Amino acid sequence: FRRLGLRGMKQRLLVVANRLPVSANRRGEDQWSLEISAGGLVSALLGVKDVDAKWIGWAGVNVPDEVGQRALTRALAEKRCIPVFLDEEIVHQYYNGYCNNILWPLFHYLGLPQEDRLATTRNFESQFDAYKRANQMFADVVYQHYQEGDVIWCHDYHLMFLPKCLKDHDNNMKVGWFLHTPFPSSEIYRTLPSRLELLRSVLCADLVGFHTYDYARHFVSACTRILGLEGTPEGVEDQGRLTRVAAFPIGIDSDRFKRALELPAVKRHISELTQRFAGRKVMLGVDRLDMIKGIPQKILAFEKFLEENPAWNDKVVLLQIAVPTRTDVPEYQKLTSQVHEIVGRINGRFGTLTAVPIHHLDRSLDFHALCALYAVTDVALVTSLRDGMNLVSYEYVACQGSKKGVLILSEFAGAAQSLGAGAILVNPWNITEVADSIRHALTMSSDEREKRHRHNYAHVTTHTAQDWAETFVCELNDTVAEAQLRTRQ
Ligand code: G6P
Numbered sequence: 001f002r003r004l005g006l007r008g009m010k011q012r013l014l015v016v017a018n019r020l021p022v023s024a025n026r027r028g029e030d031q032w033s034l035e036i037s038a039g040g041l042v043s044a045l046l047g048v049k050d051v052d053a054k055w056i057g058w059a060g061v062n063v064p065d066e067v068g069q070r071a072l073t074r075a076l077a078e079k080r081c082i083p084v085f086l087d088e089e090i091v092h093q094y095y096n097g098y099c100n101n102i103l104w105p106l107f108h109y110l111g112l113p114q115e116d117r118l119a120t121t122r123n124f125e126s127q128f129d130a131y132k133r134a135n136q137m138f139a140d141v142v143y144q145h146y147q148e149g150d151v152i153w154c155h156d157y158h159l160m161f162l163p164k165c166l167k168d169h170d171n172n173m174k175v176g177w178f179l180h181t182p183f184p185s186s187e188i189y190r191t192l193p194s195r196l197e198l199l200r201s202v203l204c205a206d207l208v209g210f211h212t213y214d215y216a217r218h219f220v221s222a223c224t225r226i227l228g229l230e231g232t233p234e235g236v237e238d239q240g241r242l243t244r245v246a247a248f249p250i251g252i253d254s255d256r257f258k259r260a261l262e263l264p265a266v267k268r269h270i271s272e273l274t275q276r277f278a279g280r281k282v283m284l285g286v287d288r289l290d291m292i293k294g295i296p297q298k299i300l301a302f303e304k305f306l307e308e309n310p311a312w313n314d315k316v317v318l319l320q321i322a323v324p325t326r327t328d329v330p331e332y333q334k335l336t337s338q339v340h341e342i343v344g345r346i347n348g349r350f351g352t353l354t355a356v357p358i359h360h361l362d363r364s365l366d367f368h369a370l371c372a373l374y375a376v377t378d379v380a381l382v383t384s385l386r387d388g389m390n391l392v393s394y395e396y397v398a399c400q401g402s403k404k405g406v407l408i409l410s411e412f413a414g415a416a417q418s419l420g421a422g423a424i425l426v427n428p429w430n431i432t433e434v435a436d437s438i439r440h441a442l443t444m445s446s447d448e449r450e451k452r453h454r455h456n457y458a459h460v461t462t463h464t465a466q467d468w469a470e471t472f473v474c475e476l477n478d479t480v481a482e483a484q485l486r487t488r489q
Contacts, residue, residue, distance in 0.1 A: 013053040018158035020057040030071035093130030108292040108386040139165035164201035176476040177205040181388040183215040186222040211414040251463040257398040260371040269372030284377035289322040294385040301434035323364040374399035383428035389414035404453040406441035422456035
């Protein structure tokens, strides 16, 4: 199986994702500064070494002029990145609209937008049209850079129409598609008006991957129920052509976190934080400020805990890092105000002259500050309402080598399948259960903490991002080789 391993191989990998791993800021007519962007996919693929990979994606900015586009293309080339230029209108319709207002909530079981149904239906059609046009623009950039034998790895819900564009252009391209969100039950998926076109396009890929077996199973059911195709243990079959479907759970580059903890700057951060919170237990939440992350529910559970355990008032603090995201989408704007309102109310209710129970930050932290936070905190609360995998839970475990903090983890995050034996699993909708778990975590014996941590640490340090990528690409090579063999026979 490993015979086509990535290490040292000559084969090129073209990673195609909506976002590049860097975001660009314009500093002058032809001057750009580049910064690593946030998100699980970025953090996983940054952990993949030793491959001849190029990354094709949107730079996250509108660059209407040619001078700017040429300068940015040059700057990105140094990072092995290739930009796709999308104008404001298409970003609005494709990214804010179809991707983040329709597919994202639907795939996380929050349903299709419901207010003003007629307007939504009209928008829906123009947004789907923009989605297909945007996918075609990604495909056009792939064609320009493709060389025979390259592996093309398409990522996520933004690019479900891409496999079809690529195969229509050249049926010999080796195409894999991987979804980083859950794939919902077919009963949810079938409400999507464009359900047929998207499934048919994804099936053009040679290999389709998901984080968990359940998501793969839901996808196969959608193909059998909605398209009437045959599902086999290998995948989905359509007129003799097999699309292989399988689960490939992602991981992180755990060594990068372990190494960071040895750096003087991180050690300094750790000792500052330890002094700052001396005498108090510290709980941590790190999430993009997204409705799927269940931040309001988490904060309400913390309030319930404070209410029911007055002895803990002033002895525990929740640090919630809420990284702003998709700020042009109205749902996200509403969520920001809602979270601020709840945090303000709880701090007013339980705060004292010297301390407040919740520290809420609406911004991202740099990597070193984040590692220090992961290392010093006693409990991490990852209580997503749904989450494809959730790598914050992995990152927390990787940084807890000495402290052996407790992970409270939503049973609806993909990570629950791998870290379930070490974490305290919760239903994030059940505020009483989460409040009880907080008490359990804060009062847990060191033996139990040690045992739980050992389990999770072993998993996180052995199932890395590199293994994930290698396994996917090897499987894609094997799938294509087997299909070629079958057609020759
Ligand atoms: C999730 C998605 C990624 C996305 C990331 C950040 O992890 O699966 O594809 O890049 O969120 O979201 P954004 O909309 O800022 O790219």
